[in-house]
Amino acid sequence: MTSPLNTTGPSDAEPSTTATSTTDTPAAAPTEPAAEQAAAPAAEATLTFADLGLDDAVLKALKDVGYETPSAIQAATIPPLLAGRDVVGLAQTGTGKTAAFALPILSRLDSSQKKPQALVLAPTRELALQVCEAFERYATHVRGVRVLPVYGGQAYGVQLSALRRGVHVVVGTPGRIMDHLEKGTLDLSELKYLVLDEADEMLRMGFAEDVETILADTPSDKQVALFSATMPAQIRRISQKYLNDPEEITVKNKTTTSSNTTQRYLVVSYPQKVDALTRILEVENFEGMIVFVRTKNETETLAEKLRARGYSAAAISGDVAQAQRERTVNQLKSGKLDILVATDVAARGLDVDRISHVVNYDLPIDTESYVHRIGRTGRAGRTGDAISFVTPRERRMLTSIEKATRQPLTQMRLPTAEDVNATRLSRFDDQITAALGQTERIDRFRDIIGHYVAHHDVPEADVAAALAVVSQGDEPLLLDPNRDRSESFVEQRERPDRGDRDSRGGDRPERRQRPSSGPMATYRIAVGRRQRVEPRQIVGALANEGGLSREDFGMIDIRPDFSLVELSADVSEDKLAKLADTRIGGKLIELRPDRGAPGKRPRTDGPPRSGGFRDRDDRGGDRPERKPRY
Numbered sequence: 249m250t251s252p253l254n255t256t257g258p259s260d261a262e263p264s265t266t267a268t269s270t271t272d273t274p275a276a277a278p279t280e281p282a283a284e285q286a287a288a289p290a291a292e293a294t295l296t297f298a299d300l301g302l303d304d305a306v307l308k309a310l311k312d313v314g315y316e317t318p319s320a321i322q323a324a325t326i327p328p329l330l331a332g333r334d335v336v337g338l339a340q341t342g343t344g345k346t347a348a349f350a351l352p353i354l355s356r357l358d359s360s361q362k363k364p365q366a367l368v369l370a371p372t373r374e375l376a377l378q379v380c381e382a383f384e385r386y387a388t389h390v391r392g393v394r395v396l397p398v399y400g401g402q403a404y405g406v407q408l409s410a411l412r413r414g415v416h417v418v419v420g421t422p423g424r425i426m427d428h429l430e431k432g433t434l435d436l437s438e439l440k441y442l443v444l445d446e447a448d449e450m451l452r453m454g455f456a457e458d459v460e461t462i463l464a465d466t467p468s469d470k471q472v473a474l475f476s477a478t479m480p481a482q483i484r485r486i487s488q489k490y491l492n493d494p495e496e497i498t499v500k501n502k503t504t505t506s507s508n509t510t511q512r513y514l515v516v517s518y519p520q521k522v523d524a525l526t527r528i529l530e531v532e533n534f535e536g537m538i539v540f541v542r543t544k545n546e547t548e549t550l551a552e553k554l555r556a557r558g559y560s561a562a563a564i565s566g567d568v569a570q571a572q573r574e575r576t577v578n579q580l581k582s583g584k585l586d587i588l589v590a591t592d593v594a595a596r597g598l599d600v601d602r603i604s605h606v607v608n609y610d611l612p613i614d615t616e617s618y619v620h621r622i623g624r625t626g627r628a629g630r631t632g633d634a635i636s637f638v639t640p641r642e643r644r645m646l647t648s649i650e651k652a653t654r655q656p657l658t659q660m661r662l663p664t665a666e667d668v669n670a671t672r673l674s675r676f677d678d679q680i681t682a683a684l685g686q687t688e689r690i691d692r693f694r695d696i697i698g699h700y701v702a703h704h705d706v707p708e709a710d711v712a713a714a715l716a717v718v719s720q721g722d723e724p725l726l727l728d729p730n731r732d733r734s735e736s737f738v739e740q741r742e743r744p745d746r747g748d749r750d751s752r753g754g755d756r757p758e759r760r761q762r763p764s765s766g767p768m769a770t771y772r773i774a775v776g777r778r779q780r781v782e783p784r785q786i787v788g789a790l791a792n793e794g795g796l797s798r799e800d801f802g803m804i805d806i807r808p809d810f811s812l813v814e815l816s817a818d819v820s821e822d823k824l825a826k827l828a829d830t831r832i833g834g835k836l837i838e839l840r841p842d843r844g845a846p847g848k849r850p851r852t853d854g855p856p857r858s859g860g861f862r863d864r865d866d867r868g869g870d871r872p873e874r875k876p877r878y
């Protein structure tokens with residue numbers, strides 16, 4: 249079997265999938281490009297959890313949870329851990345590292361022994377609780393296993409009584425574990441497994457001394473697993489001092505490029521994903537879509553939710569019989585179905601031209617899966633769109649993805665109620681236009697309406713409006729922007745944690761991937777979301793007509809009826825004049841300086857300043873002329 253991972257001797261380089269931390273990562277980079285070291289992804293395809301040698305009760309729980317295949321870090325870590333080896337795993341959150349250590353521990357626990365057998369040290373209370381939950385989920389069918397979170401801030405009483413009753417796995421923060429050890433309330437004399445989770449984070453938080461004390465004061469024959477996103481010198485030293493000939497495991501990723509797929513991401517917390525997806529479905533101009541989730545169970549749940557919202561959606565996963573899967577894919581091909589909710593395994597090799605969008609509802613556990621997923625769109629020479637939902641904890645995964653695809657991902661904002669309404673109005677207009685094309689039927693109804701108008705003395709527009717009410721039923725046509733819940737979405741509140749990324753949320757314009765750093769001027773063009781314009785069309789049209797280059801573009805903010813485009817203040821009058829007659833989608837763009845600013849170059853005061861757009865536009869001023877009263 250070819251492993252997707254390299255298992256190597258100690259190395260100072262961090263894995264190619266993790267973000268580089270300038271403070272504690274040695275400057276050394278992997279000596280070979282990751283692409284050359286990577287094994288073929290196909291090797292992962294056939295590997296199952298059962299192949300790894302896990303206990304049957306654990307396998308049963310994994311079936312319930314709905315994981316299809318082991319992640320790369322799991323595939324490489326579980327066998328040596330089951331064989332009793334110490335392990336150093338370079339892995340970050342989101343790669344499935346929790347299961348990588350929890351599953352082998354649970355496979356070998358002796359539930360008759362009442363003293364703690366496993367101790368997991370985690371840097372924060374939040375992570376400790378998360379790890380506990382994961383253990384409990386994976387232990388559903390392992391009889392009698394008790395897992396206890398032990399963290400600072402919680403009353404000692406609860407922890408003491410649980411410890412007295414007996415627990416098998418303790419998951420705690422180093423400080424509180426030390427307190428218990430000093431008080432003699434935690435007996436680690438029978439400890440068999442010790443895990444340091446997010447070790448670099450623990451050191452960063454000042455727990456180095458506590459961690460070393462715990463490592464030194466526990467039985468010397470215990471098995472140790474150390475997981476860390478980076479490998480600073482201090483961790484290497486700890487590993488050399490306290491681990492016994494550890495196997496070091498590093499995920500290596502194949503890099504690739506997919507130039508005809510636009511990649512965007514949205515920061516959103518888990519409970520808000522369904523609403524976020526619904527809004528995206530409303531405003532994105534999609535033909536066919538695959539929505540990727542992580543577990544088999546989630547495919548059906550989400551497809552059901554989408555169907556309840558009126559979309560034609562179906563689920564496929566490894567559990568769905570082959571014949572049924574083929575039927576579903578054929579429906580997608582023929583346009584009977586628009587949305588497929590799928591797991592990685594089920595969508596492997598899927599080749600359907602009309603897939604215009606891939607949504608990573610859950611980020612994949614490794615970048616190879618990401619590359620494979622977005623490869624389902626942009627087929628047959630078409631362009632594609634990939635949108636990834638990223639929870640705040642998963643932000644670091646973005647860096648790995650950018651490295652693997654050699655392309656930056658652009659942050660998108662959650663579509664607002666006004667965006668959704670503009671799209672709905674545009675569709676409504678399209679329906680009227682299409683109906684007007686049915687001339688015979690229109691002729692017949694014209695007589696009926698004419699009769700009504702003559703007898704009731706009401707304007708024809710009122711009759712048309714009344715018919716719209718009839719066709720719309722009780723469901724309002726438009727969302728109420730005053731009750732727009734998008735404001736509470738997590739992306740709007742997120743504090744930027746990556747210096748190089750535009751992580752401001754809210755009603756902010758999308759930033760082009762490489763905005764100009766010089767002074768910018770803001771222009772308005774007469775095409776917006778209602779004309780279904782996209783940033784790349786604007787850039788394409790302006791660049792072609794005006795001979796502009798990528799560096800000349802700053803923010804592009806697509807509004808319901810117009811768009812604001814930042815262009816370098818250095819763009820010559822000549823070039824701007826050439827843009828006067830530019831059309832996008834057949835409509836003259838009428839490029840002009842944005843209102844409210846003096847002269848032709850309204851703003852030439854340095855790098856983009858997006859806030860101004862919001863203040864000016866969202867409250868009066870340039871609001872779309874239609875009010876949402878339908």
Ligand code: AMP
Binds near residue numbers: 322
């Ligand atoms: P972790 O890196 O341990 O924080 O795990 C990240 C997420 O991946 C969690 O939501 C897990 O439930 C999920 N996960 C872990 N292993 C797998 C797997 N083999 N397949 C699908 N999802 C997984």
